[in-house]
Amino acid sequence: MPQITGWESAQPVPTHHQFNHFLAAHNGHLYMDDFDLMQMFEMSPVPESPLPSPLELVYLPLIRWRIAEMQRIFDEVIDEVGYAGKFHYAYASKANAAEEVIRTTLGAGAHHEMSSTIDVDVAKLMVERGLLQSDKMVICNGFKPTGSRYAQNIRDLKRYYHANTIPIVEDLSEIPPLIQSQLPFEVGLRQKSYGNHATIYAMDDANSRFGMSVADMLTAADYIDASPNLILRIYHGMVGSQITSEEAFKDRLTPPMQMYARLKKQHPDLTIFNFGGGMPVPQTLDFDFDYKQFVRLLLTTMQTICQEQGVDVPDVMGEFGRYTSAEHGAHIFRIVNDKTNESDLPWYIIDGSIMSSFPDVWALKEHFTVLPLNHLDKPFQQVQLGGITCDSDDVYPPKGSDSPLYLPVDTDELYIGFFSVGAYQEMLGGVRGSKHCMLPEAPELIVDKDSNGQHIYELIAGQDEKKVLENLGYR
Numbered sequence: 001m002p003q004i005t006g007w008e009s010a011q012p013v014p015t016h017h018q019f020n021h022f023l024a025a026h027n028g029h030l031y032m033d034d035f036d037l038m039q040m041f042e043m044s045p046v047p048e049s050p051l052p053s054p055l056e057l058v059y060l061p062l063i064r065w066r067i068a069e070m071q072r073i074f075d076e077v078i079d080e081v082g083y084a085g086k087f088h089y090a091y092a093s094k095a096n097a098a099e100e101v102i103r104t105t106l107g108a109g110a111h112h113e114m115s116s117t118i119d120v121d122v123a124k125l126m127v128e129r130g131l132l133q134s135d136k137m138v139i140c141n142g143f144k145p146t147g148s149r150y151a152q153n154i155r156d157l158k159r160y161y162h163a164n165t166i167p168i169v170e171d172l173s174e175i176p177p178l179i180q181s182q183l184p185f186e187v188g189l190r191q192k193s194y195g196n197h198a199t200i201y202a203m204d205d206a207n208s209r210f211g212m213s214v215a216d217m218l219t220a221a222d223y224i225d226a227s228p229n230l231i232l233r234i235y236h237g238m239v240g241s242q243i244t245s246e247e248a249f250k251d252r253l254t255p256p257m258q259m260y261a262r263l264k265k266q267h268p269d270l271t272i273f274n275f276g277g278g279m280p281v282p283q284t285l286d287f288d289f290d291y292k293q294f295v296r297l298l299l300t301t302m303q304t305i306c307q308e309q310g311v312d313v314p315d316v317m318g319e320f321g322r323y324t325s326a327e328h329g330a331h332i333f334r335i336v337n338d339k340t341n342e343s344d345l346p347w348y349i350i351d352g353s354i355m356s357s358f359p360d361v362w363a364l365k366e367h368f369t370v371l372p373l374n375h376l377d378k379p380f381q382q383v384q385l386g387g388i389t390c391d392s393d394d395v396y397p398p399k400g401s402d403s404p405l406y407l408p409v410d411t412d413e414l415y416i417g418f419f420s421v422g423a424y425q426e427m428l429g430g431v432r433g434s435k436h437c438m439l440p441e442a443p444e445l446i447v448d449k450d451s452n453g454q455h456i457y458e459l460i461a462g463q464d465e466k467k468v469l470e471n472l473g474y475r
């Protein structure tokens with residue numbers, strides 16, 4: 001089935017039409033939550049009036065909403081099924097490591113998951129600012145080869161910043177340096193678990209560079225038990241990304257849950273089952289994943305497995321990357337040209353690049369929601385979008401897509417937004433630096449709400465021509 005990425009009709013959008021939980025049409029304008037997006041260009045809320053296009057929009061209340069929503073769902077299902085463990089929400093910083101995102105997730109009570117040495121530097125800054133206190137777990141995933149800056153920095157985070165630092169062991173070789181540090185670490189073990197497997201041992205067949213085989217997991221657990229300064233606290237098994245079927249997600253997690261119970265029998269300090277990432281989030285308008293049903297399936301399956309094995313159920317942890325940060329990010333463009341040149345559909349040319357702003361569109365043929373910010377109360381037509389670069393792949397919908405894109409026929413001062421692009425796109429495309437066809441990076445407007453529910457704004461400047469030239473060595 002083609003994904004629904006916008007308004008799929010030539011008719012105007014009826015006023016008060018709700019596209020999803022945060023996008024709605026009111027009197028011809030598009031609103032994000034209660035924020036009229038066109039006000040940014042018509043009567044700017046910030047001193048720099050009017051705001052330029054293209055513009056990156058960062059809407060922080062949506063991050064808090066997502067975290068609270070998942071916490072609420074787990075709380076309700078824990079009550080409903082009488083689950084004896086707790087739920088721990090961690091934010092996977094790799095999805096978007098911007099300062100405003102990390103500060104918001106920590107402020108909303110999330111634990112912190114990381115994967116590189118600069119991540120540790122971010123955590124140190126957050127400790128210094130009082131945002132990352134020892135009640136928060138800092139889950140250190142990723143490769144930590146002996147002697148690497150990352151491995152050393154993790155030890156520093158524990159030794160000098162007293163953060164609740166929990167290295168997740170990817171490989172047996174990561175254990176000796178932890179023992180030699182003599183620091184009292186709680187640790188996790190990551191099993192090779194990516195994909196869909198029928199049994200615990202079938203996970204060994206996965207062609208994945210992440211995590212350890214069953215045999216190495218058992219060896220590592222014994223090794224940790226025999227170490228005076230290490231406690232085995234977390235089992236980690238991540239099975240995929242953006243998994244959009246509740247049953248399939250639970251099925252993939254069943255062998256990891258069985259492995260957890262097996263380890264728990266021998267290693268009673270183990271108390272947390274961490275399923276990593278994979279929680280889907282709507283990037284298009286046809287999404288119908290039932291989070292509550294997934295959590296119900298997960299917790300009841302865990303109850304059954306633990307009962308069969310005669311062990312207590314664990315606390316459950318997820319590392320929510322895309323789920324946390326996709327929806328808060330949007331990228332706004334102006335249509336600078338509409339061109340009918342005997343192509344299949346009219347071309348609408350935007351004042352920026354699709355392929356360098358959203359690499360997953362070009363590289364993975366992914367879809368995102370695209371809607372106009374104005375003229376929603378006027379007729380629409382089917383079109384194709386082109387970036388202003390010279391690249392034939394700089395188009396949307398992605399090549400080969402069956403999803404139609406409709407936008408208003410009237411292109412006078414027409415602005416459009418790509419929505420739910422806050423996870424991975426900016427990190428993959430790069431922040432600052434030099435971009436395709438030397439397009440400068442757009443300014444960014446960060447929108448939040450104060451304690452009275454009033455919007456507050458911060459504008460981060462984009463790149464100017466001089467910066468782009470300097471980056472490329474023209475001094």
Ligand SMILES: Cc1ncc(COP(=O)(O)O)c(C=O)c1O
Pocket residue numbers: 092094095113141238240241242276277278279319320321322323
């Ligand atoms: C170990 C780990 N945890 C969490 C995540 C976040 O995944 P997602 O964005 O699907 O939530 C990833 C993503 O690659 C990961 O590798």
